[in-house]
Amino acid sequence: MSTREETVLSVENLQVAFRDGGDITPVLRGVSYRLPKGQVLAVVGESGCGKTVHALSLLNLLPPGGQITGGHIYLDGQDLLALPPEALRRLRGAKISMIFQDPMTSLNPIRTVGKQLVETILAHENISKLRARARAVSLLKKVGIENARQRMNEYPFQFSGGQRQRIMIALALCLHPQVLIADEPTTALDVTIQAQILRLIKKLQRQSGMSAVFITHNLAIVAEVADEVMVLYGGCCVEKAPAAELFARPLHPYTQGLLHSLVSLKKKVEVLPAIEGYPPAPGEPKTGCPFAPRCPHAFEKCRLQMPPLTQENGREVRCWLRGTHA
Ligand SMILES: Nc1ncnc2c1ncn2[C@@H]1O[C@H](COP(=O)(O)OP(=O)(O)OP(=O)(O)O)[C@@H](O)[C@H]1O
Ligand SMILES: [Mg+2]
Structure with missing residues (x-):
């Protein structure tokens, strides 16, 4: 380099x-x-x-x-x-953001995926809940989660290992x-x-x-x-x-x-x-x-x-x- x-x-x-x-x-x-x-x-x-x-x-x-x-x-x-x-x-x-080796240690098992994404965005940025939600849905789509809007309401255990890793990526990227x-x-x-x-x-x-x-x-x-x-x-x-x-x-x-x-x-x-x-x-x-x-x-x-x-x-x-x- x-x-x-x-x-x-x-x-x-x-x-x-x-x-x-x-x-x-x-x-x-x-x-x-x-x-x-x-x-x-x-x-x-x-x-x-x-x-x-x-x-x-x-x-x-x-x-x-x-x-x-x-x-x-x-x-x-x-x-x-x-x-x-x-x-x-x-x-x-x-x-600076990190995707961890084991997604279950970083995803909160008792909060829906959508809530975790929206809360992370709102904790750092002064935007409306609606906009944060729209960004979360668009991120989930970007990382390849199908039916993203509905799946926002699901919990980490409802996703496969590979999908959980994708959600981790969305979480890691949600603040750019x-x-x-x-x-x-x-x-x-x-x-x-x-x-x-x-x-x-x-x-x-x-x-x-x-x-x-x-x-x-x-x-x-x-x-x-x-x-x-x-x-x-x-x-x-x-x-x-x-x-x-x-x-x-x-x-x-x-x-x-x-x-x-x-x-x-x-x-x-x-x-x-x-x-x-x-x-x-x-x-x-x-x-x-x-x-x-x-x-x-x-x-x-x-x-x-x-x-x-x-x-x-x-x-x-x-x-x-x-x-x-x-
Ligand atoms: N909590 C800990 N307490 C004591 N030693 C630790 C701890 N975590 C890691 N180590 C030691 O630090 C060294 C590096 O561990 P590290 O987890 O960074 O390896 P790694 O390269 O990520 O391995 P892997 O490919 O298996 O993930 C290891 O020898 C390990 O024993
Ligand atoms: Mg390691």
Whole structure:
């Protein structure tokens, strides 16, 4: 992404840790990126690498025990971490909005879908109830809910998992945010529906010109919807690149492993040559590159010293095998 484009969201060296009694475990170890207006950043990586924690930090919604231990987050030039809680609450939904992994945790089960949409709009905007209702119906139509006007009166449980995800999108968009963060639903929805949902968000993103951060396991869809991709591993960014370049030439051994699994899936190979081993436990390993224990190219230095994130033709990669280190 070029530096000339207007940056909407800027994350600088974001660090997050969880406290459990006296123990403090780092789970995000310095994540940075810039999101230009109208662009989509995809955040990918195996389960537990810190994708959701990163997203929750942006909205100051970390669960108990979680705290931001370092870094900065700027939205439209405004330092979010310096804002009083009330000011940040007003920004949530209105300027930066999130679609959560599990819609049932964010939809109120005892309020109709229409009421939830209308109340959200009225809490932030000084418009008539009638206009808010009209906007809610039009949003439900936009996200593909049929018979939107009648279905406004139904409760979340009366919708399927995929439809609930669509309602979440309508809720996230009802105040026309500048930035949308979409944490891919990992449960309840099959891969085809997940892809449909991401495509729908992409369509709405393009229509409205907002910026978006897509968190997903589905690399095949990333190639289709993202402008830039950030690969997280063990709470670190190991590679960041324009999507087309990342897919054409992954630089980090972890990204190469992820893409290799994808190619195998496409070819329907029976035994998947996935990356051997497991992602690290939070805070592990204590020294060196987090991927070293699973990396087929690791040598002694990788286990002892964390490689820095280096720039390479507009891309970034964290690996002792790259750039001037190689
Ligand atoms: N409430 C919590 N208390 C303690 N540790 C937590 C908590 N929530 C997350 N973590 C830890 O933070 C790390 C990152 O978790 P996160 O939920 O961000 O992963 P993720 O990349 O979103 O995974 P997934 O793809 O499964 O959604 C994990 O190692 C997890 O154990
Ligand atoms: Mg997650």
